[in-house]
Each structure stands twice: as C-alpha cells, then as structure tokens.
Amino acid sequence: MLTLYIAPLLGGIVIGLTSGGLYLLMGEIAGITGIARSAIIGPSRGWQMAFIAGLLASGGIAALMLGGDFTAGIEGIPLPVLALAGLLVGLGTDLGNGCTSGHGVCGLSRLSLRSLAAVGLFMVSAGLTVFLLRHGGF
Template sequence: MHPWISSLMGGVMIGLSAVWLMAALGRIAGISGIASGLLAGAGDREWRIAFLIGVVAAPWLLLLLRGESVIGAPVVSLPWMAAAGVLVGFGTRLGGGCTSGHGVCGVARLSRRSLLATALFVAAAMATVFVIRHLLGGLGT
C-alpha cells in the first residue's frame, strides 16, 4: 500500500475515533487528558483504560495481521526516550493538552487556544529537528 494511502486511512480512523468519543461520551480524545484522568483516579476509568489499551494494542494487531511493523525500531537509546517522555509530559501540562487533544479535537472545533497550541507544537518540532540534525549532528542516534 502506498504510504500516503495508509497515512490517509490512519488520519481518517483517528478522526472517526475522536468524533465517536465526543458523540458517545462527550469527551475529548486527548491522550494526555485521558492518561492523567486515569492516574488521578477519575471515576470513569473503564473507557480510559479501553482507549489506552487500543492505542497500545493497535500497532501490535497490525503487526500480527500484516506480518511487519509499521513503527520500526527505536532510533535513540532508552535514556533519550525517557527524557523525551518527561519533556512531553511537562509540555502537555504546560500547554493544557497534547497534540491529539489540541491538534485533532481542538482544531476541528476551531478553538483559538488549540489553533495557537498546535502552531506552537509544529514550530517547536521543526526547531527541534533542525537543531538535532543540523547543529548537533544527529544527537542520540
């Protein structure tokens, strides 16, 4: 399958899952909010657990069905991944949400806060890639 077709299909499925969650439960499909609600002991644990299991299980299911991994092997060491995870967690708390909450759900609702947050996410990602690849020579690879 051509990469743009599989990317399009993935985007459509993400969009449909966000709409479904909003229609069924009135909830935003933001991973950081779902996970933090679970860790905080919110009373609606069942759907949060099911959602997170689906996020983790989907690539494994695809591996079983297709016989190949579409994610690939990590390209950095475990300490770099852990540091990145801490920074992402800090950033989602600072930004009031993550790329899925702001970028998928908030932008779709034309939220000004989400439009600004998504623009900042993209700008920060572009700057990070530039610094790592061109100024630091591929740090961590």
C-alpha cells in the same frame, strides 16, 4: 507502495471517526494526556482504560499487518535520553493543558483558538528540533 499512502489515510479516518464518536456519544475530548491522567489518577469512569488498551492493541495489529520498522529511528538513542525526552513531553503537555491529539485533532476541529496557538507552537518546536538535530551538531 500502495500501503505508503493507504495506511496513513485509513489511520487518519479512524482517528477522526473515533475522536468524533467519543465527543458525540460521550461528550469527551479524545486527548490522550487527559485520558491517561484520568485512567491513572482519576476520576476514572472506566472507559479510559479501554481506550488506552485499544490504542496499544491497534498499534500491535498495525505492526503485524504492515510489518516493517516502527522504531522511527530511535533505536540508537540511549535510554536515559529517551526517558528525559518523555519527561519533557509530559511536562509540556501539562503546561499546555493538552497534547497534540487533544489540541490538533479535537481542538482544531472545534475551531478552538487556544488549540490553534498550541498546534502552531508544537509545529514550530518540532521544526526547530529537527533542524538543530540535523544541522546543529547534536
């Protein structure tokens, strides 16, 4: 029961420290979309691959330490639907010039009005999606 509260709190602290440290030490925003784009198509500066590897490794470590189910209820969704959802998320992050980590964690902490608008739209879209999936007959 304690990990129900402690794990998310520790995760949030680590995310805040990491994103703040990246900005303070390297002048870079910890937006996952931008980091992944730079790692894949450039201009890569070397640290992006290490950042992505750290994300993957920390997820693996959390799964080992905490146990439990990390599928978030997606195990029954067909692969083509998941692929389409991933493509739509990618399109949305490109259209929005950033993702939830870039706008939500880094942009809001810098008091960016553009990020405030983006996060508001993310939250409204997420709420509508959940409502439609649960009550819209999908």
